[in-house]
Structure formats: C-alpha cells, structure tokens
Amino acid sequence: MTGLSSAAATAALWPVLTPGRALAQDQALAATRARAVRIDGTTLERAATPVGQGGYRRLVAGPGWPVVVRGELAGATSGRDDRRTGLASFVQFTDLHLTDTESPVRFEYLARFNDSAHRPQEALTVRGASSLVERVNAVRQGPYTGLPFSMVMATGDNTDNHELIELDWYLTVMSGGRITPSSGDLTRYEGVQNSGDTQYWNPESALRDAYKAKGLPQIPGFLSGAIRPFDAPGLSLPWYTTVGNHDDSIEGSLPDLGLLNSLYTGSRKVEGCDDATAAQLADALVHDPGKAAVLLGRLLTNGGSIRTVTSDERRHPFTPAEFAKAHLNPAYTGAGPVGHGFTPDSAAGGKLYYTFDLADGVLGISLDTTNRAGFADGSLGSTQLAWLESVLKAHSGHWYDSDGHTVRGGSDDRLVVVFSHHTSTTMGNLLPDPYRPFEGRHSGDELVALLQRFPNVVAWVNGHTHENRISAHGHAVAERAFWEINTASHVDYPHHARIIEIADNQDGTISLFTTLIESAAPYTTDFSDTSDRGLAALYRELAYNDPYATPSARIGTAADHNTELLLTRPAT
Incomplete structure (x- = not known):
C-alpha cells in the first residue's frame, strides 16, 4: 500500500x-x-x-x-533553514535484542508478569534487524542537512541474553554475511512456540492457544522460515557499539557469576511452571537476583515443565573482554572501523567505554552504564566518571567548575555527543560491582550535573526504556543546557531507529533534528508469505499485537518523534 x-x-x-x-x-x-x-x-x-x-x-x-520544533532551551528564529550549515548526520539503533529463542536460559513462562520474557515475534529479531540495516543503506543521508551518515551507533542490548551465538548474529547483521538464526539442531525449531503449551503462540499449529484467542493467526511455515539461513547485507557505513545490560547479564537482570554456564550450553529447558512459582520468580528477577537463582534451580530439579533440546556450546555467555574481542575479529569489520570503538586494550581489560570522531568538529563518547551486580538499571563507576570528566576537559574550550566559575580549557574545542544504554532516570542502581567491590557508583543525576558543566555537550543519546522520549535538561546559564534523546527499541513495537543531525543556524543557535525510521519491510503482511521480506513485515505487525505489550505507551508523543531541538551555541 x-x-x-x-x-x-x-x-x-x-x-x-x-x-x-x-x-x-x-x-x-x-x-x-x-x-x-x-x-x-x-x-x-x-x-x-x-x-x-x-x-x-x-x-x-x-x-x-x-516535525515538531522544540524551543524549551533556545528560541527559533526565522530564516534559519536558509542559513543552516550541517555539522553531523548519523543514525542510532538501540535495543535490537537479537534473541536465541531456543536457549535453555530463558524465562518465557513469565510473560504474563513481564512482557519482555516472551514475545510472539522474537524468533524474527535477526531478520528484523537486517531489514533495518537495509533501510539505512537506502536512506544514506540526513533529511535536513543532506549530509551522508557518518556512522551508526547501536546503544546497547544488541543481544538478549549475552550469548556468543547472539553476539555472532549481531556482528554479522551489522557487518554482513550468512546467518542461520537458530541454535542447537539447525534443522528444526526447539523452542516454546512449538511446545503444544497453550500459554504460548504456536504459530504453525491449529491449537487454540492463549495468543490465538486474542486474534493472532496460524501461519504455516513460520518457524521453519524463522530459522532458515539468509544473507545479511550489512551496513554500508561505519558503525559502533555501546554495551547494555542484556549484553552483560542473564536476561538483563541476574548477575553473571559463571554459575549457570552449564545450563546455557546444556539440554534442559524449562518451558512452564505453576502460577505461584512464576509470580515469585518474576518478582525476584526485579528485586532479588539471589532468590531468582534459587527458584530457577528448583524448577530444574522438580516442579518445572522440562523440555530436552539439543545442547550447543555457542550459547555460552560472553564476558566484557570477550565482547570487545569479538568486535576486533576481521570477519566482522564490514564497513569499519576496526573494532567498532573497541581496541586490543579493551579486549584485554574489558573496558567498554571509549571516544571516537563522530564528524569533523564533533566528538562521540560511548559509556558503559551497566552494573555487573545485576538488575536492569545501571550507573557509572568512579573510574569511568573521572575518565569522562578528563575527556570533556581535553575537548572543551571552556567549562564550569562545581561552583559555577568559568574555567578556560585547551584549543581542541569540539561539540560532544554522549551515548549510553541507560537513561538519566534509569541509572539508580548503585549496588557495588562484584568485580570492583570497593569502587563507588554514580547515578544519572550525577551524570547530568557533570555534562551540564561543559557547554559543548549538545546531546545524550540512549535507549533501555523501549520508549521514544526526548527530554530538555535546562540550566540557568543557557549554554549549559543539553538534550537527552531516548529512542524506542527494535524488538518491541514501534520498531524505531533514529536519524540525528546537528546543524549550525548561524544565529547563535544549534538545531538537532531527530527523525525516526522504520525497517525496509513492507507495511502490509500476508500470512502465506514466509519469504525474508514477508517475515520482516510479520515481525513488525506481531510486535504491535503482542497481548502483553503496551505499544501506545512506547511510541511516545509527537514531541518525541520527528523534532527540531534548539540549543544556544556555546561561546568560543
């Protein structure tokens, strides 16, 4: 249509x-x-x-x-379209959640308590992400500046359960290559969607399950199509990676202390349990990871509905060091750069934060806001916070000290865009990192306060919430304000990514243009079409119809979609 x-x-x-x-x-x-x-x-x-x-x-x-013009932080003057000079144009992906749906370490039976535990569309995450790559390759340039995209940044939760096989899928989607989106026995699907359990959508069966009762269709060939190999084109422009909590912990919630490695790679998959245990486990995943691990152990020994699946060593969870090392593999270089932000030093020490040249005169900073103590929300360690402050000072012509006094800096004065997975409101997890137990942790409010000391910080771009939301961080001193740009996921509807452009209006203001994009999949679906394009279209439509999700809450308002965000240009 x-x-x-x-x-x-x-x-x-x-x-x-x-x-x-x-x-x-x-x-x-x-x-x-x-x-x-x-x-x-x-x-x-x-x-x-x-x-x-x-x-x-x-x-x-x-x-x-x-487009919605937002002038909370600076006024809009007439004629700026004619004066505009483009400074940067790039794309944000976030929360791809490429999911090994056949993995034994999943909690699908908790979907009625937590919609992210199981989604009817999740067997198609890899194809959906590749279709998004196709869209970026076709669009190529910013709609307002006309500048070619300089890069794509994926702001975390690129994998769903930090498995090596999911990481391989992510890196191949981004760099291009042949993908078989299946684990275990590659000739057949071994997950809950052909379990015969009525609490799940069994797409290829006529079984009257809970999802079909809500209108989801029967689609013959859906699962065999979902695990069929395909060729991912890969991005035609450079790309970078920011780490998220699902790239760092068990289902994004439980700390990975190596205790469940044999379960990941083994053959016992829990597909169901009684309502009381499910309610306890869902609550423990949010509030008490230790209790969650105990409950999971009980389900495996007795009380859970167990399915035998084909074991697979590729499901082994990766460490931060392995995450960085994988990005350095020449097989995944694609359009570059080598390492996609990570270096051999990153791989050696598991240091997952870095800087890069986003565009001429614009510095990108990628942070690691995960907390290996577990839980979904994040924070920053003291070492990283001090590093960030030193980087900002090195690339700022002037800044403000904690008392509000102006401090003159060096000659390398650049605009700065900060990237992270977590948002300012989801960085309250101050539990000690079990791998650095004596290091302090710092909240989103502390990060906002630091960024506002540096007038050349124009944006903080992030994900995690699966919602479109753009927030103004104002300040009494106009040049100390910046915008926080939070974009919805590409696993839950509305399946958005975002183009961000920076332009100098030549009138003392800067405009940040934010334009949402969808994948290249057709908008209309055909339940008899299980081609790659047909499956990518179904991925979007099934996500909208997930009975446990709330797409209206995630899509955001018009002021969170296509916007022009005005800022006072920092004085030189």
Whole structure:
C-alpha cells in the first residue's frame, strides 16, 4: 500500500481526528516536507499505522509525522533553514535484542508478569534487524542537512541474553554475511512456540492457544522460515557499539557469576511452571537476583515443565573482554572501523567505554552504564566518571567548575555527543560491582550535573526504556543546557531507529533534528508469505499485537518523534 497524504485519508486512519485536525496534520506535513532536503524512507514520508478495531489489528502505511520544533532551551528564529550549515548526520539503533529463542536460559513462562520474557515475534529479531540495516543503506543521508551518515551507533542490548551465538548474529547483521538464526539442531525449531503449551503462540499449529484467542493467526511455515539461513547485507557505513545490560547479564537482570554456564550450553529447558512459582520468580528477577537463582534451580530439579533440546556450546555467555574481542575479529569489520570503538586494550581489560570522531568538529563518547551486580538499571563507576570528566576537559574550550566559575580549557574545542544504554532516570542502581567491590557508583543525576558543566555537550543519546522520549535538561546559564534523546527499541513495537543531525543556524543557535525510521519491510503482511521480506513485515505487525505489550505507551508523543531541538551555541 502506498503512503496516504490527503486529509480524508488521515481522518480514515485516525478516526479520533476531526476533519479540521486532519487538515492541520496535512498542512504540518506539507510544511515539514518544504523544510527538508528529502524525506524518502523516513517517518516524515509515511509511518506504520494500525487499522481496524479490537483483536488482531493489521498495519498499513499511514501518513508521515510532521516535525515538531522544540524551543524549551533556545528560541527559533526565522530564516534559519536558509542559513543552516550541517555539522553531523548519523543514525542510532538501540535495543535490537537479537534473541536465541531456543536457549535453555530463558524465562518465557513469565510473560504474563513481564512482557519482555516472551514475545510472539522474537524468533524474527535477526531478520528484523537486517531489514533495518537495509533501510539505512537506502536512506544514506540526513533529511535536513543532506549530509551522508557518518556512522551508526547501536546503544546497547544488541543481544538478549549475552550469548556468543547472539553476539555472532549481531556482528554479522551489522557487518554482513550468512546467518542461520537458530541454535542447537539447525534443522528444526526447539523452542516454546512449538511446545503444544497453550500459554504460548504456536504459530504453525491449529491449537487454540492463549495468543490465538486474542486474534493472532496460524501461519504455516513460520518457524521453519524463522530459522532458515539468509544473507545479511550489512551496513554500508561505519558503525559502533555501546554495551547494555542484556549484553552483560542473564536476561538483563541476574548477575553473571559463571554459575549457570552449564545450563546455557546444556539440554534442559524449562518451558512452564505453576502460577505461584512464576509470580515469585518474576518478582525476584526485579528485586532479588539471589532468590531468582534459587527458584530457577528448583524448577530444574522438580516442579518445572522440562523440555530436552539439543545442547550447543555457542550459547555460552560472553564476558566484557570477550565482547570487545569479538568486535576486533576481521570477519566482522564490514564497513569499519576496526573494532567498532573497541581496541586490543579493551579486549584485554574489558573496558567498554571509549571516544571516537563522530564528524569533523564533533566528538562521540560511548559509556558503559551497566552494573555487573545485576538488575536492569545501571550507573557509572568512579573510574569511568573521572575518565569522562578528563575527556570533556581535553575537548572543551571552556567549562564550569562545581561552583559555577568559568574555567578556560585547551584549543581542541569540539561539540560532544554522549551515548549510553541507560537513561538519566534509569541509572539508580548503585549496588557495588562484584568485580570492583570497593569502587563507588554514580547515578544519572550525577551524570547530568557533570555534562551540564561543559557547554559543548549538545546531546545524550540512549535507549533501555523501549520508549521514544526526548527530554530538555535546562540550566540557568543557557549554554549549559543539553538534550537527552531516548529512542524506542527494535524488538518491541514501534520498531524505531533514529536519524540525528546537528546543524549550525548561524544565529547563535544549534538545531538537532531527530527523525525516526522504520525497517525496509513492507507495511502490509500476508500470512502465506514466509519469504525474508514477508517475515520482516510479520515481525513488525506481531510486535504491535503482542497481548502483553503496551505499544501506545512506547511510541511516545509527537514531541518525541520527528523534532527540531534548539540549543544556544556555546561561546568560543
């Protein structure tokens, strides 16, 4: 289906809009297109839109989303489009969650308590991510500056359960190559979606399961298609990696102290348990990792529904050092750079934070906000916080000390974009790192305070929440403000990535343009089509229809989608 652009079509897709509001939407889109260099392949052109009422809802290509100008931190002056000079253009991926759905260390039976434990679409994560790569390769440049993308940054949770096989899939999706998105016996699927258990969606079966009762279809050939080998094109531009909690711990929650390694690579998979145990385990994963490990052990010995699967050493969990080392493998260099931000020193010491040249005059800083003590949320260690402050001082013409006094810096004054997995509001996990028990941990509020001391910090880009949310971090001194740009995941609907452009308006302000993009998959699905494109389309639509998810909460508001974020340009 082609994109819809008339006021009548807008009103048809969004019945809650009055004709007047639909017309205003069309006018805003027209104004947006007039300001852009190009809109092809972005949500400025068209966006996935649900149609129908109740039950299983189909997706179509609906009207695009207009740009929203946000002036909380600086005013917008007329004529800036004509004066604009592009400084940087890049893409953010986040929370790909490439998932080994056949792994014994998964908690699918907790989905009714925690929607991330099992998703009906998760067998298609690898194909969905590769389709997103296809989109970036096709779009190639920022819609407002016209600058070619300098790089893609994946801001963490690139794997779902920090398994070596998931890491191989991620690195191959990004760099290109042949992928078989299956583990264990590669000739057949061995996960909960052909278990015959009615609590799961069994897509190839006529079984009346809980998901089909909510409208999900029967799709013959779905699982065999999901594990079929395919060729990933890989990104045609440089890419970098930031680490997330799912890249660092068991299901993103339990500290990995090596106690479950044999379970990862073994042949016993828990597929179900009684409601009381499931409720206790779901709560323990959030509040008490130690108790969670004990409960999991009990399920394996008695009380759990156990399935025998084919063991696979490639499911072994990786360490931070192994994570960095894998990025240095020449097989995964792709469009570069070698190591994708990590160095041999990173591999030797497991140091997963670094700097890189994002564009001429723009420095990128990638942080490691994970806490190996467990739990989903994060923080920064004292060593990393001190390192960050030293880097900012080295690349700032001036900054402010903790008392608010101006300090003159060196000559290498650059704009700075900070990347992390966690957000300012999800960095309250101050438990001691078991691998550095005597090191202090620091919160998101402390990181905001540090960044605001450096006027050349223009943005903090992150993921983790699976929501689109853009926040203004204002300050009484205008040049000390910056924007926090949080983007939804590519495992839960709405399956977004984000183009970010930085432009000098030549009037004392900077504009950050944020434009959401979707994968290259067709918007409409065909339940008889299990080709690579057909599966990628189903990945998006099934995610919207996950009965345990809340897509409306994750998609964000118009002010979190396609935006122009204004800032006062720091004085030189």
